[in-house]
Structures are given as structure tokens and as C-alpha cells.
Amino acid sequence: MTDAAPPSPPATTPAPLFEQAAIAGVGLIGGSVALGLRQRFLARRVIGYDANVDVLHEAQALGVVDEVRATAGEWLRECDLVVLAAPMRALAPLARALAPFLLPKALVTDVGSVKAGIAAEMEALGVRNFVPGHPMAGSERGGVTHARAALLENAVWVLTPTDHTPLTALSRARSLVEHLGAAPVVMPPEAHDSLVATVSHLPYLASLALTHMVARDERLSLLAAGGFRDLTRVASGDPRMSRDMVVENRDALREALARFRRQLERLEEDLDQPDELLAAAQEGKRTRDSLPVVRRSLLPPKHDLVVAVPDKPNQIGMVTQALGAAGVNIKDIEVLAIREEGGAMRLGLETPEDVRRAADILAAAGFEVRGRL
Amino acid sequence: MTDAAPPSPPATTPAPLFEQAAIAGVGLIGGSVALGLRQRFLARRVIGYDANVDVLHEAQALGVVDEVRATAGEWLRECDLVVLAAPMRALAPLARALAPFLLPKALVTDVGSVKAGIAAEMEALGVRNFVPGHPMAGSERGGVTHARAALLENAVWVLTPTDHTPLTALSRARSLVEHLGAAPVVMPPEAHDSLVATVSHLPYLASLALTHMVARDERLSLLAAGGFRDLTRVASGDPRMSRDMVVENRDALREALARFRRQLERLEEDLDQPDELLAAAQEGKRTRDSLPVVRRSLLPPKHDLVVAVPDKPNQIGMVTQALGAAGVNIKDIEVLAIREEGGAMRLGLETPEDVRRAADILAAAGFEVRGRL
Numbered sequence: 001m002t003d004a005a006p007p008s009p010p011a012t013t014p015a016p017l018f019e020q021a022a023i024a025g026v027g028l029i030g031g032s033v034a035l036g037l038r039q040r041f042l043a044r045r046v047i048g049y050d051a052n053v054d055v056l057h058e059a060q061a062l063g064v065v066d067e068v069r070a071t072a073g074e075w076l077r078e079c080d081l082v083v084l085a086a087p088m089r090a091l092a093p094l095a096r097a098l099a100p101f102l103l104p105k106a107l108v109t110d111v112g113s114v115k116a117g118i119a120a121e122m123e124a125l126g127v128r129n130f131v132p133g134h135p136m137a138g139s140e141r142g143g144v145t146h147a148r149a150a151l152l153e154n155a156v157w158v159l160t161p162t163d164h165t166p167l168t169a170l171s172r173a174r175s176l177v178e179h180l181g182a183a184p185v186v187m188p189p190e191a192h193d194s195l196v197a198t199v200s201h202l203p204y205l206a207s208l209a210l211t212h213m214v215a216r217d218e219r220l221s222l223l224a225a226g227g228f229r230d231l232t233r234v235a236s237g238d239p240r241m242s243r244d245m246v247v248e249n250r251d252a253l254r255e256a257l258a259r260f261r262r263q264l265e266r267l268e269e270d271l272d273q274p275d276e277l278l279a280a281a282q283e284g285k286r287t288r289d290s291l292p293v294v295r296r297s298l299l300p301p302k303h304d305l306v307v308a309v310p311d312k313p314n315q316i317g318m319v320t321q322a323l324g325a326a327g328v329n330i331k332d333i334e335v336l337a338i339r340e341e342g343g344a345m346r347l348g349l350e351t352p353e354d355v356r357r358a359a360d361i362l363a364a365a366g367f368e369v370r371g372r373l
Numbered sequence: 374m375t376d377a378a379p380p381s382p383p384a385t386t387p388a389p390l391f392e393q394a395a396i397a398g399v400g401l402i403g404g405s406v407a408l409g410l411r412q413r414f415l416a417r418r419v420i421g422y423d424a425n426v427d428v429l430h431e432a433q434a435l436g437v438v439d440e441v442r443a444t445a446g447e448w449l450r451e452c453d454l455v456v457l458a459a460p461m462r463a464l465a466p467l468a469r470a471l472a473p474f475l476l477p478k479a480l481v482t483d484v485g486s487v488k489a490g491i492a493a494e495m496e497a498l499g500v501r502n503f504v505p506g507h508p509m510a511g512s513e514r515g516g517v518t519h520a521r522a523a524l525l526e527n528a529v530w531v532l533t534p535t536d537h538t539p540l541t542a543l544s545r546a547r548s549l550v551e552h553l554g555a556a557p558v559v560m561p562p563e564a565h566d567s568l569v570a571t572v573s574h575l576p577y578l579a580s581l582a583l584t585h586m587v588a589r590d591e592r593l594s595l596l597a598a599g600g601f602r603d604l605t606r607v608a609s610g611d612p613r614m615s616r617d618m619v620v621e622n623r624d625a626l627r628e629a630l631a632r633f634r635r636q637l638e639r640l641e642e643d644l645d646q647p648d649e650l651l652a653a654a655q656e657g658k659r660t661r662d663s664l665p666v667v668r669r670s671l672l673p674p675k676h677d678l679v680v681a682v683p684d685k686p687n688q689i690g691m692v693t694q695a696l697g698a699a700g701v702n703i704k705d706i707e708v709l710a711i712r713e714e715g716g717a718m719r720l721g722l723e724t725p726e727d728v729r730r731a732a733d734i735l736a737a738a739g740f741e742v743r744g745r746l
Contacts, residue, residue: 136596156595185595198586199597203604206579209636211657213571213629214664221664222529222558223509224572227607229664231576234600236661239654243647250644256586257641261634263582268630271623274616281612284581287588288608291597316706317697324690333689333706333718345706 017172017179018043018107021081022069024094026050026059029111029135030085031147034064036180039149043081059144076101081176084110084118088244092121099125107172109133113196114248115160115189123164131165131173132189134158134196135182142238153181160189190252197252202260204242205253207235305347305355308368316345322365323347328358390545390552391416391480394454395442397467399423399432402484402508403458404520407437409553412522416454432517449474454549457483457491461617465494472498480545482506486569487621488533488562496537504538504546505562507531507569508555515611526554533562563625570625575633577615578626580608678720678728681741689718695738696720701731 021043023034030048037043048065049072050056056068069075076082076098086094091112102108108130112118115132122130137155157177161170170186177184187195211232214220234242246253270277309315316333323330332348349355359369394416396407403421410416421438422445423429429441442448449455449471459467464485475481481503485491488505495503510528530550534543543559550557560568584605587593607615619626643650682688689706696703705721722728732742 158596185592187592191592195593195596199593199601202586203583203601205637205640206583207604208653208657209633209640210576210579211660212636212653213575213632215656215660219558219560219564220568220572223531223568224664228572228576230603230606231580232661232664233603235654235657237658239651239658243651243654247644247647247650253644254641257637259586260582261637263585264578264630264634267578267582268627271620271626274620277620278612278616280581280585281608281616283588284584284608285610285612288584288605291587291594291602291605313702314697316703317693320690320693321697324687324694329686330689 016041016044017176018081020045020047020079021083022047022049022076022079023065024049024082024084024098025086025090026055026064026144026147027085027087028142028144028147028151029137030083031059031062031064031144032137032149032151033083033085033111033135033180034059035147036149036152037081038064038066040179040181042176042179047075047079055144062144062147064144064147072097072101074101077103079103080106082106082108084108084112087241088112088114088248091118095121095125095127099127102127104128107131107169107176109159109173109176111135112248113200113245115158115192117248119160119162119189123162129166129169129172131169132160132162133173133177134160134192135177137182149181155182157182157184158192159184159186160192161186162189193249193252194255197249197256198259201246201249201253202256204234204237204246205257206260207232211235305349305358305362305369307345307347307362309345318365319345319347319362319367322361323358326357326361328354328361389414389417390549391454393418393420393452394456395420395422395449395452396438397422397455397457397471398459398463399428399437399517399520400458400460401515401517401520401524402510403456404432404435404437404517405510405522405524406456406458406484406508406553407432408520409522409525410454411437411439413552413554415549415552420448420452428517435517435520437517437520445470445474447474450476452476453479455479455481457481457485460614461485461487461621464491468494468498468500472500475500477501480504480542480549482532482546482549484508485621486573486618488531488565490621492533492535492562496535502539502542502545504542505533505535506546506550507533507565508550510555522554528555530555530557531565532557532559533565534559535562566622566625567628570622570629571632574619574622574626575629577607577610577619578630579633580605584608678722678731678735678742680718680720680735682718691738692718692720692735692740695734696731699730699734701727701734 021037023030023046026034026048034046034048037046045067046065047067047069048056048059049069051070053070056070059065060068080103082098082102084091084094091110095118106129108122108127109132110118111133113134115134119132135152135155135157137151159170159173159177174184214224267277267280270280307319320330329350330347331350333345347358349358362369394410396403396419399407399421407419407421410419418440419438421429421432421441424443426443429443432438433441453476455471455475457464457467464483468491479502481500482505483491484506486507488507492505508525508528508530510524532543532546532550547557587597640650640653643653680692693703702723703720704723706718720731722731735742
């Protein structure tokens with residue numbers, strides 16, 4: 001043991017969870033799963049399967065998969081993990097095409113955003129070790145080009161076993177999700193579909209209905225300020241994907257719509273009972289303010305710091321220069337408020353250590369650091 | 374004429390539009406109008422009237438008004454501009470208290486967010502030169518402390534004359550609004566109330582209804598991602614002010630609710646007609662994407678620049694340092710996207726000249742400047 005001794009190489013590479021994984025449908029989510037499997041040593045070999053040969057070429061060129069296949073076949077019998085990652089309307093046909101070749105012991109999962117239908121389909125097909133899944137991650141930019149392992153990190157990934165799902169399969173699926181860096185949440189398919197109807201599909205329809213109300217009236221769009229834009233943002237999503245989601249989940253969505261109508265009716269009745277309406281408004285504010293904060297950035301910085309910014313010239317530059325000079329890398333920056341009397345900005349940093357150092361540096365430079373979010 | 378000649382002082386101060394202005398209710402909006410009147414030489418003298426003596430003391434200490442009054446009285450007979458800026462429910466009582474003292478020729482206006490009621494009230498009171506108004510500006514922080522002239526700059530300010538409003542009064546009100554830096558939009562009170570019911574009060578109720586649906590179920594708030602947060606943001610506003618707005622405008626709001634229900638029903642029917650639903654989704658996206666962009670910042674930078682940021686350490690710091698070193702003051706900064714492959718950020722600068730200089734500096738430093746927004 002001398003100072004000059006070279007650092008030892010790692011004694012072992014991590015043991016993979018799977019020997020050979022098939023990713024059926026190599027788009028944004030499928031490609032991100034493939035990358036996660038490879039970068040985190042979760043599968044010894046990752047095979048991309050897609051009906052679109054151009055997609056396969058791109059996936060191989062980008063190093064997303066080890067090998068590509070354009071047709072289902074005997075090669076699937078060597079895969080102990082099969083991930084169905086096609087667009088939702090294509091999932092059932094895809095499952096039917098692959099089923100004849102699946103290894104009985106293979107763990108099979110999917111990534112569709114509605115779960116009861118595919119769960120029933122796979123049971124009818126006799127795929128034993130199927131665990132329906134829904135990683136709640138996405139991006140406004142689709143396709144394998146934008147796939148990356150980080151997309152799935154910290155994402156809620158719902159697993160929806162049925163009464164027939166073997167517990168060993170559920171356990172393997174949960175392990176897969178955790179190893180990809182996501183947070184597994186387990187519930188029955190019907191519960192999942194009802195919940196996403198409420199928090200995702202109903203809001204989409206409500207947003208679409210509001211948007212249609214301002215079409216064909218320029219005065220309305222003139223007066224449509226920030227609040228209205230907030231409520232209609234999801235109406236700006238991909239029309240076909242949005243349509244497919246709500247159509248696939250229409251039964252649960254109809255129930256959510258019925259509950260939404262009852263809530264609206266109650267509020268409408270309260271228009272004649274101002275005290276009731278005030279209580280409803282107060283309760284709504286409490287609920288909304290207690291929702292967990294979800295970072296929009298696709299690489300959510302885990303380590304945030306809020307800095308009060310006085311009303312003087314070039315304060316943003318002074319903050320970033322002080323940190324840059326000390327070698328603290330700012331991953332994200334957000335102005336929370338800019339007003340004549342000053343405001344605040346939030347910095348996203350890489351490590352807790354960076355947060356501590358940045359807080360010290362900024363305090364020494366005379367800035368008030370309000371604390372971590 | 375020599376180089377050493379001192380700069381001449383301005384030959385004249387601008388002629389004021391009004392001799393003496395009374396601001397009745399010195400909160401965020403009233404205070405901002407008062408500041409605008411003073412800073413832009415629109416009134417020779419600005420008197421603040423408020424039932425709350427503490428507010429008056431603060432307004433005077435902050436230089437928001439020249440003089441304060443805690444009771445209505447003869448002093449009002451010398452005011453040729455009276456702005457009613459109390460909270461909405463207090464507007465009618467305020468108008469009744471002031472009416473006996475108003476000069477017949479005085480221009481009287483208000484800033485309430487619902488217009489038909491106050492318009493009728495003032496007609497009943499016989500206030501001849503009343504022009505109902507609604508500056509569409511606000512802040513999450515209320516009170517005279519946060520008042521500032523800039524709050525009203527570039528804001529849409531709706532004026533809602535009735536059949537009885539003298540055209541000369543409308544013309545004076547329009548001039549007032551323009552001189553305060555806002556954009557007057559003229560329409561009947563009922564049209565205004567119907568429009569804000571659609572773009573503001575209905576979205577609030579819809580947001581509240583959605584929020585109530587996730588109360589008492591932790592799984593829902595776990596799955597509630599960005600889209601849901603967008604749709605429920607306005608439910609986080611001040612409960613009492615929100616309640617007062619929707620109650621005051623309940624007739625127009627009921628009509629908007631009925632139209633909203635019809636839109637939802639049509640979309641629900643389309644769940645069984647996927648082609649129709651796709652067309653609705655496409656039309657909704659077109660409408661939403663064509664809404665004018667509203668800056669959130671309360672001091673909206675008029676001069677923006679978008680910079681592409683490659684995926685390298687400390688890019689934000691490099692951009693701000695390059696501009697800081699050249700003396701370009703960054704007024705606002707916003708990260709539009711942060712991903713592994715890089716992103717973009719928007720800088721708000723002070724002048725068109727700053728935008729040009731910043732573009733040159735950043736281009737020379739190797740950054741791609743995508744253009745102005």
C-alpha cells in the first residue's frame with residue numbers, strides 16, 4: 001500500500017435481474033426502459049422489437065438496444081422479460097402477436113395508461129406472469145430519439161396485479177421498477193383506471209370543454225388571462241394520444257364525469273348560499289395547497305434552494321456568478337417573483353452538499369436564503 | 374451652444390387630466406391607480422379615502438397619495454375624478470355613501486370584476502358621469518404595500534358604458550386608462566359579465582369541483598401530476614375574494630355552467646365516436662395554441678431573448694456572467710426546458726438595445742440565440 005498504488009477496478013459488475021429482455025415498441029417509454037435496463041445492468045441483453053424498421057435502425061444507432069427484431073418469432077422464447085410499450089390502441093394486437101412465443105416463466109408487463117382492458121386481454125391469452133404497469137412519465141417530445149433512462153427516475157409507476165397474478169411475478173415487477181429508479185405503487189386495475197380517470201382523463205375533457213367555449217369569439221381570448229391558460233394547458237397535448245386514452249377508459253371516465261357534475265351542481269346551488277360557498281372555497285384551497293409539488297423539469301433537481309432577491313440591478317447575475325466562481329453547478333433556475341420591491345428565485349443543485357455550500361456562499365455575499373423546498 | 378452647456382430642464386410639466394382625484398379604497402388596485410395618477414402627472418392632487426385609518430397612514434407614508442380622508446364629505450365636491458376601488462361587496466355601500474357629495478361633472482369609475490350590478494346601482498343613485506371599469510390586473514399579494522403603477526401597465530382594462538353613459542364620460546375614462554398605460558376595451562356590462570363568467574368564474578368553479586374530487590383520498594393526490602396541478606391552481610386563490618366574485622356574477626355564471634355542461638355532454642357522447650372525439654381534440658388544441666401568451670411576471674419584460682443551452686456544466690452561469698460582464702442587466706430569467714440533451718432559457722431584458730447587445734455577446738460566446746418572443 002503506497003500513495004502511488006492505482007485505484008482497484010470494481011471487483012464485479014452487478015448481476016443482472018434478467019438474461020434477455022424484449023422491448024416491444026421502441027418509442028419514448030420503451031426506449032427509456034431499454035436504456036435503463038442497459039445502463040443499470042438490469043438485463044444482460046436488450047432486444048428491441050418494432051414494426052417500424054426505421055425506428056429499429058435509430059434505436060440501434062443510438063445504443064438504446066443491443067439487437068433488433070422486426071417480426072415476432074422463436075427469438076422471444078429466450079427472453080425472460082417482455083415489456084409491451086406500443087401506443088395504447090396497439091397493445092392488444094401486439095400481445096396477441098407475441099403470446100404464442102412467450103416463455104411461460106417470462107415476466108411480461110406493459111406501460112399503457114389504462115389497465116383493466118389489457119389485464120383481461122392477457123388473461124384471455126393465458127399469459128401467466130403478466131403484471132400490468134403504468135409508469136407516470138412522459139414528455140411533449142415523443143419517439144426513441146428522446147428516450148433516456150432519467151425519464152423514469154422518481155416517476156410513480158403503478159403496478160396493477162389482478163386476482164390471478166402470481167405474487168412472484170408482482171415481486172419481480174416491483175424489483176424491476178425500483179431498479180429503474182422509479183417508485184412502484186400497487187393497486188387493482190379498476191382502482192387505477194378510476195383514479196386516472198379523475199386526475200388525468202376528466203381534467204383533459206374539462207380542459208377541452210373550456211377551450212371549446214372560447215373558440216369563435218375573439219373577445220374571450222382577449223380576456224383569457226393566466227388562470228384560463230392554466231386550465232386549458234392539457235388541451236394542447238397530442239390529440240390522438242389524448243383521444244385514445246379517454247376512449248379506452250371511457251367507463252371509468254363516465255363515472256368521474258358523473259361525480260364532477262355532482263360537485264358542480266353542489267357549487268351551483270351554493271351560489272345562493274354564500275356561507276356554504278365560502279366553506280367550499282376554503283376547503284378547496286386547503287386541498288389544493290396540500291397537493292405534492294411535481295417538478296416540471298424532466299430531470300427534476302432534488303436539491304433546491306430559495307434565495308430572496310432584492311430590487312437592485314443584476315441580482316440574478318450576482319447569484320449565479322458567486323456560485324459559478326465557487327464551482328457550484330446550477331442545474332435549474334426559476335424566478336418565483338420579480339417585482340419592483342424584489343422577489344425570490346429557486347435554484348436547483350446537484351447534491352445536498354452543493355445546497356449547503358451554495359447557502360453559505362450566498363449568505364456571505366449578503367443574500368437571504370429562505371430555506372429548501 | 375458649447376459642449377459645457379448644462380442640459381436644459383424640461384420646459385413644462387405635463388398638463389394634468391384631472392385637478393383633484395379621489396381614490397375611494399386604497400388597496401392594491403386603488404393604490405396602483407393613485408400611484409399611476411401621480412407618477413404620470415395625470416392629476417394635480419390625489420386624495421386617498423378609506424374607512425381603515427391604518428391603511429391611510431400607510432398610503433401616505435408610502436407616497437401613494439397626497440392627502441387622506443377617513444370620512445365622506447364636502448371635500449369630494451372638489452374632485453373631478455372619483456375611483457371606487459373597494460372590494461366588490463363593499464362597492465355599492467361605498468357608492469351610496471359618496472353619492473350625495475359628488476360633483477355632477479366629476480368622472481366616476483370603479484374597478485370591480487363584475488359590472489352589471491354596480492352599473493345599475495349608480496344609475497339608481499343618479500350618478501351621471503359614471504363609467505364602470507374592470508382593470509384585469511392583480512397579484513397574489515394584496516394591499517397598498519404592494520401597489521405600484523406598473524401593475525396596470527399593458528393590462529386589459531374593460532370599460533362597460535350603459536345606454537345612459539354620456540359619450541364624453543366614456544371618452545374621458547378611455548383617456549384615463551390609456552394614460553395609465555393600460556389597454557381599454559369597451560363593451561356593455563352584460564357582455565363583460567358573461568365573458569368573465571366564461572374565462573374566469575367558470576374555470577374557478579371547475580377547478581374547485583376537481584379539487585374537491587381528490588380530497589379525502591391520498592392515492593389520488595399521489596397520482597395527481599402536472600396536468601392536474603395546472604387545472605386546480607386557481608382553486609388556491611383567496612377564498613373570500615373568489616367567493617364574492619362568483620356570487621356577484623351568479624346569473625352569468627349559471628349560463629356559462631349550462632354551456633359548459635353541454636360541451637361536456639357532447640364530449641361524453643363522443644366517447645363512443647372516436648373520430649368525432651379526435652376532431653374535437655384537434656380543434657381544442659388549435660384553439661388553445663392560438664390563445665395570446667400572458668406573461669406571469671408582474672413586471673412583464675417587454676424585451677425577451679431565447680438562448681439554447683447545451684448539455685454542459687454551468688451553462689446558466691456562463692450566460693449570466695457574459696451578460697453581467699458587459700453590463701447588460703437581466704430583469705427576468707426562465708428555464709424553458711432542462712434535459713440531458715440540453716434546453717433553452719428565456720431572458721427578460723430592459724430595452725431593445727439590450728436585446729441586440731445580448732444577442733451579439735451570446736453569439737460571440739458560442740450560444741445559439743433562437744430569436745425574440
